[in-house]
Amino acid sequence: MSWLLQLYETYEANQAAIGKVEKKFNGQEYALLPIGHTTQNAHIEVQITEDGNFHSATVLTKQEMSTLIPTTEDSASRSGSANYPYPLHDKLSYVAGDYGQFGRNNKKLEHHTKYIEQLRLWASSPHGINKVKSMYHYLQKGQLIADLVAHDILYVNDDGRLITKWEKRHESLASIRPAIFSIVAGDQEDAFVRFNVYSPTEHLTEVWNDKQMYDSYIGFYSDQLSEQDICYVTGNTQPGTVKHANKIRHAADKAKLISANDSSGFTYRGRFDIANEAASIGYDVSQKAHNALKWLINRQAKVVDERVFLVWGNEQLDLPDMMDDFFSLDPTAVLEEGVAVHTYEELAQEVAKAMSGYRNSLSAMQQRLEHTPINIMVLDSATTGRMAVIYYRNMDKELYLQRLEQWHTTCTWLHRYRKNEQGEFVRFFGAPATKDIAFAAYGPRADDKLVKGLMERMLTCMIDSSQQTIPRDIVQSAVQRASNPVAMERWEWEKTLSIACALVNKQEGMNVALDKENVDRNYLFGRLLAVADVLERNALGGEQRATNAIRYMNAFVRHPARTWSTIQQSLQPYQARLGTKATYWNKIIDEIGAKMPVEQFNNQPLTSLYLLGFYSQRHELYQGGAKAAAAIEEETEI
Template identity: 60%
Template sequence: MSLFLSLYQTYKQNSSQVGERKLNRFEKEYTLIPVGHTTQTAHIEVLVTEDGEFYSAEIIPKGNGNTLIPATEKSSSRSGSLVAPYPLHDKLSYVAGDYVKYGGVIKKEEPYSAYIAQLEEWVSSPYNHWMVNSIFKYLKKGRLIEDLVNEKKLHLDSEGKLITSWDKKYEELFEGKPDIFSVVAGGQEGAFIRFNVHSPTKVLSKVWQSKEVFDSFTSFYNQSLGDEDLCYVSSEWIPKTNRHANKIRNAGDKAKLISDNDKSGFTYRGRFRESDQVATIGYDVSQKAHNALKWLINRQAKIVDGRVFLVWGNQVPEVPDPTSDSFDIYEEWDESPEEPIQVANTHQNYATEVKKALSGYMNRLKELDTNEQINILVLDSATTGRLAVLYYRNIQKELYINGLINWHSRCKWRHSYRKTKDGNRIQFTGAPSTKDIAFATYGPNANEKVVKGLMERLLPCIVDEHPIPSDIVRSAIQRASNPVALENWEWEKTLSIACALINSKEDYDMAVDNNNDDRSYLFGRLLAVADVLERNVLDSNGEKRATNATRYMNSFANRPERTWKTIQAALQPYLAKLGKGATRYTIIIDEISSKFNVDDFNNRPLTGKFLLGLSSQRHDMYQKKEKVEQNEGGNEL
């Protein structure tokens, strides 16, 4: 219950945001939903006058139909043939009194009768709202479909019945395909209608955005709730509920976190006779906890193949994301007055800057004088009806931030695979994102189920400072050791990420370590010299083919002594072409070779450290080459 308590507290701490419509980083709208409400995608908007007369209607374009609507416990979880009307906005079969007249099929109870009776209870209560009353006056006339047909928003066939699905045979009746068939997935009978009130003299808020209407329904519905019971979340005696929210990840999500409707299955059979014997949760608590979760997911979660990765604080929801790379963490959380790191600068140490930004974030939390807790949650569903908590941690902010600082300090290397919106390459030193680690480990075409699984496995490594699982590191090393199987950009990205994973255990300096006599590291340096030497000659001749060092790298990792002989022999023509310029390379090769112990120069397979030596030596040589070129061009070194 600690998860629901944290969500309940989050809702209460952010109650000022209830009903506020905002945009997330993807320009998608989200709202902290009021108690007793839910969201639906509306297809038609109907305007009525203050006196309850039809005014106009319009088809809502795709993407603009997300609507906040009042909902009862029963309507929020309705399915199949169950008649459970929403209190105000609903499907055509519920809100249109002339639905049967125009060909609508009713299986059991008439939805309109149940809908209009429920709406009448609201407008007859002390909590009614005048705009809801105007809508009720109009709908009670039972002529909605007639008005929508006259307005050319709904369309009839030759027999005067609603067209259930569009067919080419109807083209002769209309000029083109009517808009309604482009926004409704099924037939017109499935259209969801939202209502608004028009006034020629007043500036009115939209009904589905009015806090007064929200409060009106919440107050009306609260007085109809059942008996009180002990809430296992809040420890208070309040009206309970046995129906809990769905639509947690998106408007079409049917999976629930809490469900007790499987009375004939194995949900609680054999242990309890009634679901209330397991636990009871108050209606208000369930609503606020679920609505807070929806709000947080739409606001800041990352979702991979339906799996939700969410991190938040109860009082300050914005929290650094453990799945992000160092560049994103710095860009989002640095608020120093100093000039920020410029993208044009090469290999800025974002890992160091992340420490400063996260330390500043923790200091701001301390200034708020709060006992802020950080929540880490992973959700996914095995079926369409059940949502499971795969991972949940409630952790002190200091421990969480220190875990992030440690991760970005140790799992770091030079990276150059990111680009700005303008296409400029971003070079940064820091930790890669967990999603990039997944693609480096399993390839860019990896199944999303595999990707989300790896991202989940890395969370304890980041938050609790656990070592990275050896199979992840091993797989990344194997892919980085086989460049001929990858495109060049993919190999460079895989190499830098593999080095970051290796470095999380070794903590090597990214500069060339001339004092390191580890055989794998030294062999990696030798391979780098051979690669740079041949690459320079090939580039000067305009050849784009792979170097021998790249082609033989996989064999080199498994049989270094034998493969180095082959590579070194293949270098002789390139050394001859370079002439005096070859001296630089031979000196470096001799210097590295002299550091080997005689017994270490053998065919024993290399460890991942050879990638660290390879990457550091390549970077060092290319950096020196750039400085030489600048000097020859008359620029200062």
């Protein structure tokens, strides 16, 4: 129950955000919901005057549809033909008293009776404010569909019944296809209606954004909850519930984290007599915890194929996410072209500087709390109705930041695949994002199931132990793809190469800066391949075709000595083309070859360490090779 308690405390700590509409990057709206409320996509908005008369109605656009509505435990979980009306906004069969005159489904004739009685109780209760009474006075007249037909919102056939599908023969009713047939997925009877109150003298807050309306319904519904029980989450005695929220990841999500349906799924039979004996959770706690989770997912979670990866703190919501690369944590830590790469000491300082912002922002909180916990949660569902917490950790903030620092200073390499605000590629030094690691290991068209599985496995490497190694199969997959550049576009291979180097570096613990003292056979072979690549690239000039070193890279890994002989023979025309300019690269080839013992120059397959030698040597040559080659050419001419 610890995750439920943490979510409950998050809700309590963010009371000021309740009902405040925020927007995601795609324009979708979301908010921290009040208890007893949920979201629903409405199709029609009806304006009612303060004295309870019809004023106007409009068909909503997709951008306007999302609506915060009050709900009961039963209506929040209703399915099929179950007669559980929402307290205010609902489908036509519930809110329209004249549905029997215009509708076609006799099974829905009882919907309005239960709906209007529920609304009457709310309006007549001590919590019933004027807006609720205005809407009740209008709806109890039973003329909603007639008014919507009269104002060209809904359309009927010659028999006076609602049209199920717009056809050419209906063009006499309207010159163009009415908006209602485009916005509702089914027929007109499935339209969801929301209500608002209109005043000619003042601008009233929309019903679905009005805090007084929230408080009015919460007060009314709380009075209906009478049965007290011990809440297993807080330990307090309060009204309990066995019907918990759905729509956790999005509005169409039917999966629940907590469910008890012994009559069909045999969830607790054989162990307990009733559901509350298995897990007794207070209604207030359940509502607040689930609403906090929905809000956090919309606000800051990463979602891959319905799997949710979420990191948050109860009072400090925004925390550095382990799923991100270092560029996301600190976009200012960009390396200028020509500047030497970081040593480990310099990188550690940069990471510590980025983390200090998160530490310092909690200084006031640390005065109140000895320990500031943060939460890491992964959610997923195997079926449409059930969801599980497949990973959860609650840990001290300082320990989390330490693990994050450890990750970004060990699984690190020089990358150039991120863009700045101007759309330019920039160099940054740090750990790659887990999603990029997945694409490096499995390719950009990898199945979402593979991607989310890898992200979960990487999470345990980063959080559960700072010394835990990356699974070998992930490293091998990335190295194999990086060793086959001809199968990818140039940009994709460069990105895969640097990420693979970061993964290998996590195991080997080396610098990007070239280690000229390293005499490991694999490292030396990687250096040889890099020199061959740069030499031929300089000879090709403006030609964009792949060098022989790149073309033979995959074979070179499997049979290095034999393939190097082929590559060196292929270099001869380019060495001749460069003339004295090739002296610089030829000297490096000789120096590297002299360091390798004769018995190690064989066809034993190379390990992943060769990639580090290849990348570091190539980077060294591109950083200072042109100037050195020019200097050697001048000396030769003299």
